[in-house]
Structure formats: structure tokens, C-alpha cells
Amino acid sequence: MKTEASSALFLKAKQYIPGGVNSPVRACKAVGCDPLFIRRALGSKVYDVDGNEFVDFVCSWGPMILGHNHPAVVEAITKALADGTSFGAPCPGEIELAELVVDALPSVERVRFVSSGTEATMSAIRLARGYTGRKKVVKFDGCYHGHADSFLVKAGSGVITLGIPGSPGVPEDIVKNTISIPYNDATALEKTLREGADDIACVIIEPVAGNMGVVPPAVGFLVRLRELTAALGIVLIFDEVITGFRLSFGGAQSFYGINPDLTCLGKIIGGGLPVGAYGGRQEIMALISPEGPVYQAGTLSGNPLAMAAGTATLRVLREPGFYDRLNQKAAAYADELAALAARYAVPITLNRVGSMMTGFFTSEPVSDYETAMLADAAKYGSFYREMLAQGIYLAPSQFEAAFVSLAHSQQDLQRALEMTESSFKKMRN
Ligand code: KE4
Numbered sequence: 001m002k003t004e005a006s007s008a009l010f011l012k013a014k015q016y017i018p019g020g021v022n023s024p025v026r027a028c029k030a031v032g033c034d035p036l037f038i039r040r041a042l043g044s045k046v047y048d049v050d051g052n053e054f055v056d057f058v059c060s061w062g063p064m065i066l067g068h069n070h071p072a073v074v075e076a077i078t079k080a081l082a083d084g085t086s087f088g089a090p091c092p093g094e095i096e097l098a099e100l101v102v103d104a105l106p107s108v109e110r111v112r113f114v115s116s117g118t119e120a121t122m123s124a125i126r127l128a129r130g131y132t133g134r135k136k137v138v139k140f141d142g143c144y145h146g147h148a149d150s151f152l153v154k155a156g157s158g159v160i161t162l163g164i165p166g167s168p169g170v171p172e173d174i175v176k177n178t179i180s181i182p183y184n185d186a187t188a189l190e191k192t193l194r195e196g197a198d199d200i201a202c203v204i205i206e207p208v209a210g211n212m213g214v215v216p217p218a219v220g221f222l223v224r225l226r227e228l229t230a231a232l233g234i235v236l237i238f239d240e241v242i243t244g245f246r247l248s249f250g251g252a253q254s255f256y257g258i259n260p261d262l263t264c265l266g267k268i269i270g271g272g273l274p275v276g277a278y279g280g281r282q283e284i285m286a287l288i289s290p291e292g293p294v295y296q297a298g299t300l301s302g303n304p305l306a307m308a309a310g311t312a313t314l315r316v317l318r319e320p321g322f323y324d325r326l327n328q329k330a331a332a333y334a335d336e337l338a339a340l341a342a343r344y345a346v347p348i349t350l351n352r353v354g355s356m357m358t359g360f361f362t363s364e365p366v367s368d369y370e371t372a373m374l375a376d377a378a379k380y381g382s383f384y385r386e387m388l389a390q391g392i393y394l395a396p397s398q399f400e401a402a403f404v405s406l407a408h409s410q411q412d413l414q415r416a417l418e419m420t421e422s423s424f425k426k427m428r429n
Contacts, residue, residue, distance in 0.1 A: 093304050143211060
């Protein structure tokens with residue numbers, strides 16, 4: 001596979017940009033190769049600057065559930081562009097997307113748009129602290145909620161991938177107000193919440209973890225979490241930046257039938273443009289400035305192009321049967337993957353919820369950060385490089401999710417299965 005142009009660009013990028021990338025996990029450090037520079041994308045494919053074509057299972061880390069450059073999204077952005085790119089003032093498009101989000105998510109009565117998932121989650125915990133007057137935040141080992149100081153404690157995604165315990169620059173004063181406990185550990189959860197209730201503002205959770213690889217909630221875990229937080233007056237925040245509009249049109253909260261107090265969104269609701277959002281009960285959201293005293297702001301919040309892209313995306317997603325078809329396609333693909341691993345005796349635990357999945361290179365079940373860490377990241381790295389050479393673009397980390405989109409054809413999935421089989425054969429020999 002030709003990579004000369006990407007290599008030259010990577011060298012030049014590092015002269016101007018730390019690590020040559022604008023987000024660490026893109027540097028591919030964990031999978032033992034340099035990143036490819038992508039020139040364009042269409043449908044289920046991405047194309048790099050050397051002209052290589054790849055079937056894309058990264059999907060920009062989740063947003064591209066319709067595939068790249070879906071006609072309805074391109075048309076909406078193009079139409080909005082004709083009227084300008086940014087006004088710094090309210091625009092009709094914000095109401096259109098807000099109405100779709102509020103109608104889709106059972107627990108969201110009011111929503112505020114921001115420009116990233118990190119802005120959404122950092123705003124949500126500030127709001128929870130303002131609403132409760134309490135300081136502490138409870139999160140779960142291996143979950144990632146963006147790079148705000150409070151979250152860089154035993155975090156997932158790039159923090160796990162790069163094997164860093166947290167991050168320099170995060171003051172001890174901040175870290176001491178973040179408590180991180182094992183995902184799916186109902187005993188630790190009950191103990192932590194009951195003992196610390198008087199100073200715990202919120203619990204923030206990925207209702208399906210995607211940032212230690214995909215780890216579903218244990219049966220009853222979310223129900224117990226909801227019961228305890230309600231009983232103790234602790235704000236429950238669902239970080240649905242990945243799962244929102246991924247698992248169902250109502251996100252994980254509809255998928256599992258649990259109503260959080262606040263929900264954070266991102267990725268899909270921007271249709272590929274920068275959008276984050278947080279929302280929830282009006283009683284809590286009323287505290288957000290300018291209605292209330294909890295301050296939060298953003299120059300490009302509610303950007304008209306991003307609102308148009310998000311609205312066009314959600315309008316396609318709400319079409320009857322969309323998720324049934326997508327999730328069935330993903331389930332069939334995952335079943336074939338698992339069958340190949342068994343046939344070639346490659347130790348893989350495949351965790352899937354809907355159209356998000358991770359094949360962990362371990363024979364042990366993966367139900368939390370500790371068991372996810374049992375996966376053989378080096379073996380994943382060689383699998384990644386082999387698949388890339390065969391035209392299959394996977395997440396450059398064992399601890400991320402792979403996504404199937406509307407645009408993935410049976411031919412794409414069959415090709416990915418054939419390349420997987422070829423990779424497994426090589427691993428066996
Ligand atoms: P952003 O600030 O990256 O838009 O969103 C942060 C975030 C918050 N919550 C969840 C559950 C998330 O998964 C994320 C970001 N996801 C990672 C990949 N798993 C972004 C990829 C990257 O960091 O480059």
C-alpha cells in the first residue's frame with residue numbers, strides 16, 4: 001500500500017501541530033503505524049492522499065451513522081451556506097434541531113447546544129453542581145467524557161490508549177472532587193453514593209461504555225443507578241455523546257427505558273459538523289444563563305450550518321424501521337465475525353450493542369475497565385495494520401468502538417469479513 005504522500009504530510013504536520021494531529025488517538029501510536037491523511041469520504045468509504053480506498057468502520061468516531069456525504073445532509077448544508085455561515089445570533093435552525101432532540105429523548109424538556117461533547121459534559125456537571133450546591137462528581141473507570149479537567153481521572157479513549165494515568169496540568173483540587181469507581185459494580189456504586197451523598201452533585205455515565213471498547217451495562221445496573229441517585233438527590237447524567245441517536249432514535253435512555261436527569265449529546269446530532277448538546281428536566285435547565293445563574297456560553301453554539309446538518313441527519317434517522325434495519329445488519333456482521341474467530345481459534349470477545357461494537361483480543365468476558373485491560377493490545381495492533389493494508393479502516397485502538405452505518409453495503413461487510421478471515425489465517429500460522 002502506497003503511503004508516501006501521507007508520510008510527507010505527517011512530517012510537515014508535526015512542524016506545526018503537536019504530534020502532527022489535532023486529537024491524540026488519531027496519531028495511531030497504539031497500533032504501531034503512522035496515520036494516513038484522508039482527502040475525502042463518500043458513503044461507507046474514505047480515501048487517503050495516496051489514493052487508497054478503505055471501508056470505514058471509524059465513521060469519524062460515531063457521527064457518520066448515515067455514511068459520509070449523505071445527499072440529504074449535503075443538500076441541507078449547501079442550502080444553509082447560501083445564507084451565511086455564522087451569525088452570533090439566534091437563528092431558526094436552532095429551534096428545528098432543538099425540537100427534534102426534545103421530541104426524541106423522553107427525559108429532555110430543554111436543550112442547550114454547544115460545539116463539542118466535552119463542552120456538553122463539562123457544562124452538565126457545572127449545572128449539576130449549581131443545582132445541588134454539592135461539589136463531587138462520580139464517574140466510572142474507563143469511561144471518557146471529553147478532556148475537561150474533572151474527567152481526566154481513570155478516563156477511557158485516548159487516555160487508556162496512550163496508557164496515561166490522567167494528565168499533568170489537572171490540579172489536585174480538581175481531581176479530589178472526582179470519584180471514579182468500577183463500571184458495572186453495583187456494590188461499589190451503592191457504597192460510594194450512600195457514604196458521600198451529602199457532597200455528591202452528580203453521577204455521569206456512558207449508558208453503554210464506548211471508550212474502553214464497547215462494554216454494555218450489566219442487567220439491572222442502570223436501574224439500580226437510577227434508583228440510588230433519585231433516592232439520594234444526586235443528579236444522574238447520561239453521557240450519550242456516542243449512544244445518542246446511535247442505539248435508537250431515543251438513544252440509550254429509550255433503549256433501556258431509564259430516564260436520567262440530564263443528557264449529553266454530540267457526534268451524530270451534528271451530522272458531521274461540530275455540535276454538542278446538554279439537556280434535561282426544565283427544573284434543572286432553568287438554572288442555565290440567561291434564565292438562571294449557572295453560566296455557559298459559546299461563540300459558535302447553534303451554528304446554522306451545523307444545525308442544518310444535524311436536522312437533516314435526524315430526519316433520516318426518524319424514518320420508520322431505520323434502527324431495526326441498521327441493528328440487524330450490524331448483528332449479522334458481528335455474528336459472522338465471532339464465527340470466524342471461533343473457526344480460527346483466535347481468542348476474541350465481541351461486545352456489541354446495536355451498531356457499535358468492539359472485538360477484544362481476549363477470551364475473557366469484558367465487563368469493565370479491568371477486564372478490558374486484559375485484551376492483547378499488541379495483537380489488536382497487528383490485526384489493525386493487516387486490515388488497513390487490505391483496505392479496511394478500523395479504530396486505531398483496541399479501546400474504541402467500531403461502527404456500522406446505513407451506507408455499509410453487504411458487499412462492504414462481506415469484504416471486511418473476507419479480510420478478517422485472511423488476517424486470522426495469518427495470525428494462526
Ligand atoms: P468531543 O469533545 O471529542 O466532541 O466529545 C468528548 C466525548 C464525550 N463523551 C463521550 C462518550 C465520548 O466518546 C467523547 C469523545 N469520543 C472520542 C472517541 N471515543 C473522540 C475521539 C477523539 O478524542 O479524537
